[in-house]
Each structure stands twice: as C-alpha cells, then as structure tokens.
Amino acid sequence: MKLLRVGAPGAEKPAILDAGGRARDLSGVVDDIAGAALTPEGLARIAAVDPASLPELPAGRIGPCVGQVGKFLCIGLNYADHAAESGLAVPEEPVMFAKATSAICGPDDEVKIPRGATKTDWEVELGVVIGKPGAYIPEEEAMAHVAGYCVVNDISERAFQIERGGQWTKGKSADTFGPIGPWLVTADEVPDPQALSMWLEVDGRRYQDGSTATMVFGVRHLVHYVSQFMSLHPGDIITTGTPPGVGMGQSPQVWLQGGEVMRLGIEGLGIQTQKVGHA
Known part of the structure; x- marks a missing residue:
C-alpha cells in the first residue's frame, strides 16, 4: 500500500x-x-x-506521510563512500543523532534556510517507519517491526552542525529540514530495502546517484541496534544515511543559497520537489 x-x-x-x-x-x-x-x-x-x-480526494498539497511522529532518529556516515567524501572514517557502530520533529514537513513544501546559515546542504535518505513497538529487538525479528519506508531529505546546515560546538542536532533541526514522503510504502511492497536506487538533483544537476546496497549497516541491523538504547513506537522514523554527492563533498563545496529547486527520489517510494527559500 x-x-x-x-x-x-x-x-x-x-x-x-x-x-x-x-x-x-x-x-x-x-x-x-x-x-x-x-x-x-x-x-x-x-x-x-x-x-x-472510498471517496476520492481533490488534488492538493501532500503533507508529511506520517503524522504525530514521536522520534525522528538519524544514522550518520552509513555509506562508506559518503564517509570518505566527508573525510571521516567508516564507523564501527552506527552513529546516531536526532532531528527535532518540528523539522518535519511535506515532500514538496518550501525548504527554508535558517537565519544565520551559511552552509545549507542536502541528503537523500531512506526513511524506515516503525509499526510494531519494541525494545531490545533481536536482529532476526527486526523487520517485523517495520511498517514501511519513505523518502527523506535530511537537510543540514553544516556550519551549525560542525562549527558551532556540541552535537549534530542543531544543524539538522531547523523548521522544514525534514521533508518526508510523498508516500509511506508498506513493507510488503519493498521486498529488499537494501536494493533501492536513490538520487538527488539541484536545479536539474544530479549530485547524488546511489543505492541502499552500499549501506554500512542495513535496515535490519539498525532497527535492532537503535532498540538497544530506547524503545521504538509506531510512527517513529529512522532515517538511514546518505550516499555520496552532498554539497559538502563537492570540490569546491556547493551550498544552497535560496531560489534553487531540489528534486529527489528513491526507487518505488516516490519523488520530492522543494523550492529553497529563507526563514
């Protein structure tokens, strides 16, 4: 579905x-x-x-594909080639951080560069939506806890993330920094979440062109792993990292300035389109 x-x-x-x-x-x-x-x-x-x-709905805005999200959890450096372009080692364990749920917006809503930002970046990611609650989930049971999958653009303000001290969350959580959707595609329609092509373009130029096949830690392990540190509840989202091609990895580096259009998608999960503005 x-x-x-x-x-x-x-x-x-x-x-x-x-x-x-x-x-x-x-x-x-x-x-x-x-x-x-x-x-x-x-x-x-x-x-x-x-x-x-069922009644047909008139065409209109598509909102975030999940409502009332309790936790918006993120995995960093989960593609070896992205870690390399970031100049960082492949982690021995998944790197976890969080985005504020107030960052969540619709897949085609305007993305707004926050005040004081200088290095706003993009990241196409596979989002995993939890359906069955659990804690300390055995890895062999992890996939039974997945309701489905969605496209996520893990937008990041790198100066806030890297240069302002503390953890990554402050560079990940601005309003509109978490477009999700257009659809939640149920797990039965995604037989292998580790075999999905994914891409992102800015103003028609393709920067990211990858596959979930190159994840360091796959969906099964991530659901198991995260559940060792906190219980997972229906509607929680784990976004699983990005392939190479982010703005920070370009030479010279490329940052969103406002006025651009981002377009991104994952095989079978739909396409997002966002115009970039300012807060």
Whole structure:
C-alpha cells in the first residue's frame, strides 16, 4: 500500500493511493497515518478496505506521510563512500543523532534556510517507519517491526552542525529540514530495502546517484541496534544515511543559497520537489 496525507498543514486527511494513482480518503477507516494505524493490526485494517470504495480526494498539497511522529532518529556516515567524501572514517557502530520533529514537513513544501546559515546542504535518505513497538529487538525479528519506508531529505546546515560546538542536532533541526514522503510504502511492497536506487538533483544537476546496497549497516541491523538504547513506537522514523554527492563533498563545496529547486527520489517510494527559500 501507498499511504499518504493530503491537505493544508495541520489539517491533513489520511489517504491511500488506488490502482490509478488517485488519493482516496481513509478518514472513515483511521484517524491519521500515525500511531495505532501503523501497527500490524492497523495496517491490516486498512488493507481490508477496497480503495475504490472510498471517496476520492481533490488534488492538493501532500503533507508529511506520517503524522504525530514521536522520534525522528538519524544514522550518520552509513555509506562508506559518503564517509570518505566527508573525510571521516567508516564507523564501527552506527552513529546516531536526532532531528527535532518540528523539522518535519511535506515532500514538496518550501525548504527554508535558517537565519544565520551559511552552509545549507542536502541528503537523500531512506526513511524506515516503525509499526510494531519494541525494545531490545533481536536482529532476526527486526523487520517485523517495520511498517514501511519513505523518502527523506535530511537537510543540514553544516556550519551549525560542525562549527558551532556540541552535537549534530542543531544543524539538522531547523523548521522544514525534514521533508518526508510523498508516500509511506508498506513493507510488503519493498521486498529488499537494501536494493533501492536513490538520487538527488539541484536545479536539474544530479549530485547524488546511489543505492541502499552500499549501506554500512542495513535496515535490519539498525532497527535492532537503535532498540538497544530506547524503545521504538509506531510512527517513529529512522532515517538511514546518505550516499555520496552532498554539497559538502563537492570540490569546491556547493551550498544552497535560496531560489534553487531540489528534486529527489528513491526507487518505488516516490519523488520530492522543494523550492529553497529563507526563514
């Protein structure tokens, strides 16, 4: 299934794509694409409904594909070639940090460079959405906890991230720095999350062109690993790192200035398009 949320910010309706690619209103089935709706039982309830029997929603803004996200967790340096372009060693264990959930926005919403920023960058990433809750999840059971997958643009202000002291979170959490969607594609439609092509363009120039096959730590291990440090709940998102081609890795380095258009996608998970503005 391809699940999405359609409508103005804060007033999105839950929806499912039908066979013709039309958004059908799930409001009579679930309150939101969030929480209990993402558990195995919640997804089974949605799957039992014929999309053609649901009202068609008028075309409009696509919101973040998951509502009420509790945790927005990130894995850094999870592609060996990206670590190399960053001048950093491949980590022995996954590098974890967080983005503020207030950074989350729709896949085609304007991305706003924060005040005082000088080195704003892009990162196409595979997002893993948790469905079944758990803690201390055995690696062999980890995939049963995944509701599905989505495209994430892990936008970063490198000066805040690297040059301002402390952890990475301050460079990752500005409003609009977390576009997710357009769809939450359920796990049954993604048989191998480690075999997905992914790409990102800025003003038509392709900077990133990679594959989840080159992850250092795969989805199965990451869900297991993260659950050793905190419980995971339905609607939590783990975004899993980016392939090479970020602005920081260019020679000379390239930063978003405002006015650009970013376009990015992952095989089977849809495409995002964002104009870059200023806060």
